[in-house]
Amino acid sequence: MMPLNEADVRAALDGVVDPHAGRGLVALGCVRGIGLDGADIAVDIVLGYPARGWHEALAATVRERLSALPGAGRVTVSVASRVQAHKVQKDLTPLPNVRNIIAVASGKGGVGKSTTAVNLALALQAEGATVGVLDADIYGPSIPKMLGLQGRPDSPDGKTIEPKRNHGLQAMSIGLLVDEDTPMIWRGPMVTQALQQLLGDTRWEGLDYLVIDLPPGTGDIQLTLSQRIPVSGAVIVTTPQDIATLDARKALQMFNKVEVPVLGIVENMAVHVCSNCGHAEHVFGAGGGERMAARYGVPLLGSLPLDIRIREQADSGAPTVAADPDSALSLAYRDIARRAAAQLSLQARNRSLPNIVISNT
Structure with missing residues (x-):
């Protein structure tokens, strides 16, 4: 059996579609880190919007998806949110604070x-x-x-x-x-x-x-x-x-x-x-x-x-x-x-x- 690699993990993660944004996790750019230690997998996910009520369900879905990979061992998933400032109309700038x-x-x-x-x-x-x-x-x-x-x-x-x-x-x-x-x-x-x-x-x-x-x-x-x-x-x-x-x-x-x-x-x-x-x-x-x-x-x-x-x-x-x-x-x-x-x-x-x-x- 071929050992796990990061490409396999990324492909599996992009198969997890965020129902709020309608895109896979990799396509969303919210997979911030993937760690491999032999068969063990650690994934760090940072959503670009607040979703405290969904973090646990998302982590469970990702663990299930990654655990199904051939040769996968222990899977650790971290989910957080970080809100960024987004563009406004031209010639205007966001307010302080x-x-x-x-x-x-x-x-x-x-x-x-x-x-x-x-x-x-x-x-x-x-x-x-x-x-x-x-x-x-x-x-x-x-x-x-x-x-x-x-x-x-x-x-x-x-x-x-x-x-x-x-x-x-x-x-x-x-x-x-x-x-x-x-x-x-x-x-x-x-x-x-x-x-x-x-x-x-x-x-x-x-x-x-x-x-x-x-x-x-x-x-x-x-x-x-x-x-x-x-x-x-x-x-x-x-x-x-x-x-x-x-x-x-x-x-x-x-x-x-x-x-x-x-x-x-x-x-x-x-x-x-x-x-x-x-x-x-x-x-x-x-x-x-x-x-x-x-x-x-x-x-x-x-x-x-x-x-x-x-x-x-x-x-x-x-x-x-x-x-x-x-x-x-x-x-x-x-x-x-x-x-x-x-x-x-x-x-x-x-x-x-x-x-x-x-x-x-």
């Missing part, structure tokens, strides 16, 4: 975008990332209520502000700076300026991801924000019904025009299961998100049910992933978070260097 910004958008209101955004942020955190949330809906901020945040943020120097924190997330919203009942009667340029200040003046601390909950629609405000904020990727939220996917397609095309990669589509309120009889009904139609994803060649990150618990938990200030972390709903959000982050990990990394000025003094 924020590796990646993920914009969550929809073409229309009422599709559960904000609820999806906060649960996505909590899910990324549950998978091992450091995460923040920025509420970009100046006219109708809802993030403070959803995250149970109260009180004005602190400003240590009178120029910058500390993010509010709850459930482990860092968060900022205009809703924390004005009275809850005060309407924001501002024109577009004021809204854009306010959001840029909230983003740039907040003292974000070592974020792997900043999830931005964009206002609904694709008007001047959304387009301007998409051009001025250094976004690494976008997630589109829709319901299955045709009128919702029609508007969601506009949001997707907006990001294409400003060269922001769309990481995928989340289909919200896909099915309702009666809590009394268990009957499943597609209240808003079926398959709209899947058809949209196929049409534009982007992944369907996942489908979420129309479930009263999601609404009740968000209204109470403890969204589903925080309130019931082991539930099927939370696991669905975590799978969506892994898929979105995995798609981002496939994008080019940010290679920009700070400007260095050398002067004779």
Whole structure:
């Protein structure tokens, strides 16, 4: 029997397809080391996205695959994750202390975008990332209520502000700076300026991801924000019904025009299961998100049910992933978070260097 060699091990590893990224482990570039000691094999895998909930299952799959190689002895597998900063729109640079910004958008209101955004942020955190949330809906901020945040943020120097924190997330919203009942009667340029200040003046601390909950629609405000904020990727939220996917397609095309990669589509309120009889009904139609994803060649990150618990938990200030972390709903959000982050990990990394000025003094 021929002794094992590294080529055999690599071929076996590339046969293990990452279900979140859709590629083999070698093709993904996440196999960082292969050690051979006689018949014994040691493999070091570093994923480019947070996947704490999948590490053990991946390690078990790799051990099983490598143990099946002829002549294989003991197999040791190490799995970790490391999040890198990825490219943003041309002429923009990532923010200090924020590796990646993920914009969550929809073409229309009422599709559960904000609820999806906060649960996505909590899910990324549950998978091992450091995460923040920025509420970009100046006219109708809802993030403070959803995250149970109260009180004005602190400003240590009178120029910058500390993010509010709850459930482990860092968060900022205009809703924390004005009275809850005060309407924001501002024109577009004021809204854009306010959001840029909230983003740039907040003292974000070592974020792997900043999830931005964009206002609904694709008007001047959304387009301007998409051009001025250094976004690494976008997630589109829709319901299955045709009128919702029609508007969601506009949001997707907006990001294409400003060269922001769309990481995928989340289909919200896909099915309702009666809590009394268990009957499943597609209240808003079926398959709209899947058809949209196929049409534009982007992944369907996942489908979420129309479930009263999601609404009740968000209204109470403890969204589903925080309130019931082991539930099927939370696991669905975590799978969506892994898929979105995995798609981002496939994008080019940010290679920009700070400007260095050398002067004779």
